[in-house]
Amino acid sequence: MTSTLTVEPDAATPARVGRVAVVAHRKKSLGGGLDELRSRLRGAGIEDLLWYEVPKSRKAPKKVRRAVDRGAELIFVWGGDGMVQRCSDALAGSDVALAILPAGTANLLATNLGIPQDLAEAVRIGLTGPRRRIDLGRLDGEHFAVMAGAGFDGELIREADRDLKDRLGRLAYVWTGLRHVRSETTRMRVRVDGADWFDGEASCVLLGNVGTITGGIPAFDDARPDDGCLEVGVATASGVVDWVRTLGRMAVGRSDESPFVRITRGRKIDVRFAEPMTYELDGGARDDVTRLKARVTPGALTVCVPGRTS
Secondary structure (H helix, E strand, O other): OOOOOOOOOOOOEOOOOOEEEEEEEOOOOOOOHHHHHHHHHHHOOOOOEEEEEEOOHHHHHHHHHHHHHOOEEEEEEEEOHHHHHHHHHHHOOOOOEEEEEEOOOOOHHHHHHOOOOOHHHHHHHHHHOOEEEEEEEEEOOEEEOOEEEEEHHHHHHHHOOHHHHHHHOOHHHHHHHHHHOOOOOEEEEEEEOOEEEEEEEEOEEEEEOOOEEHHHEEOOOOOOOOOOOEEEEEEOOOOHHHHHHHHHHHHHOOHHHOOOEEEEEEOEEEEEEEEEEEEEEOOEEEEEEEEEEEEEEEEEEEEEOOOOOO
């Protein structure tokens, strides 16, 4: 099974709280809501608090940059994977720490880092937990913390739109996934670190920075977000039977044991498609493209993580 990031006592920077900011997606919910968050931060002695709310995740980077300009050293991000991706992109390469308040549908980065959907505990981790630098991927000018993908994955994300996710939660991914398991394959050519790695028909290509991806699927068993590499996976499953076998193998064994999955890792990845395909970053659909060029940015983001529990 996929492991989460383990923080050794001597491997993470001890927490130091300077000026604190909150950047929140006002339509997302967790615990007692934003009122409880404000109360908990005030109760923890945070007086000089910067507070920003946005109606859409794409408006978050501007608020993050404003908070940094005003001296924020710790930014709490309230929302789902889209918010975390946008804010991580804005903070990439800086020393400002990001604390995740997982108020979204999937909360993939939080899940992989061991941050629970518990407001009190997430706040505690942000204020007192260790801080650790993790890698980010970079694709088409944007950084991502969890994954990027095209093909089956991109179509699934695009159709699991906001209204469907709001109504069905994680079941939105199952619903849209069932609609796409019959999708045809597309010819792809994948080069990893300058060498040809895959050239053939496939239903999707995934680039992962962590192990667990959309829908809680443990796709990359050996992934670590701080190893200086991105995981690269290609799936050749093309119908219901193929996908049932593939997902079953992922659930009970290792993904790379499936006959329909190939996995490797690298620092630079170049993918070409025979026809335009939708791609996604951390659960957010982007444009149709015929090429993806990605690379890893080692140690690009400082995140607040739980300490060891054993």
